[in-house]
Amino acid sequence: MPSFTLPSTARITRTHKVSAALVATASCAAVVALSAGPSNAEASAGHAPTAVKPVSANGLPATAKAKADDAKTDGEVLASVADRIKVTAVAEQGHTAKQAANRSTERKALVTKKATPKAAPKAAPKAAPKQYANNLDGWIREALDIMDAKGIPGSYEGLHRNIMRESSGNPNAVNDWDINAINGIPSKGLLQVIQPTFDTYHVAGTPHNLTDPVANITAAANYAADRYGSIDNVNSAY
Incomplete structure (x- = not known):
């Protein structure tokens, strides 16, 4: 009965990598998780390779250039994610600052609003001169x-x-x-x-x-x- 074994080496390309999604909260915190590995369809139970070495597209060991290209691509992905985080954070900060400024302006307007001056009390009429009888x-x-x-x-x-x-x-x-x-x-x-x-x-x-x-x-x-x-x-x- 013929036996089947996986090649001792397998090429890990970008398509095999899984980039974690950006998780944004109200405080603009983001966590990026990157993981790499063969899918469930590519690995069967009990047949995991003992070692994984980078290979080129023709199955040969990857050259230094290929490694550099992959590293550059991965760096670009990470940089793109970081840029998105930065832009989102800046936008959120600007929005928060604008809201704070609006609230400050509203409070200032309420505080500085002048009260309607009360009407000055009318002066009491002068008492009429005292009258004396002509006797x-x-x-x-x-x-x-x-x-x-x-x-x-x-x-x-x-x-x-x-x-x-x-x-x-x-x-x-x-x-x-x-x-x-x-x-x-x-x-x-x-x-x-x-x-x-x-x-x-x-x-x-x-x-x-x-x-x-x-x-x-x-x-x-x-x-x-x-x-x-x-x-x-x-x-x-x-």
Whole structure:
């Protein structure tokens, strides 16, 4: 019975090599596995050759040139795979960087967005000037407010008491019989003030008119404060 044996040597060419596929993940890692060997169809169980030596296409041992060509081809394959890995990695990096830049721009836009300024509160309307009655009570109250602002002492009771004694509340009252009248400078007004005294103790902000009720009261109170400490201390002619 004839026996069959495999040749002691076999040519391993590129067609017998199996190049592993590129496995790409989200992090662009790639693993290339290269393996070489005869297929299952070329090797049967129990008949594996004891040694494999490179041979040429005619079955003769491979020359140095053939070896170099195969090495060059294998190098080109590996270089091609490496280039693909590199290009893929660069593209992924660029895409990731672009996404990061877009997100950064979005966050910056949100942070730097100016809030709509709130409307300034409306200024409170100015209070209307205080109104005083055009009578003795109103004149005394207005005079007291001016005296308080100017630091002139006096009370409602002290003013009212002296006004009633001097003029009975008549702002146009004139004394034409006392020594002042004889000297040509009669006393006038609510508190019977002569013109020189009025001119000296006139209170700024009031009319420069001797018979004006408020101007007469404040000037007399200013004079009394200088001479007696306060109009409240006056109980007779002064």
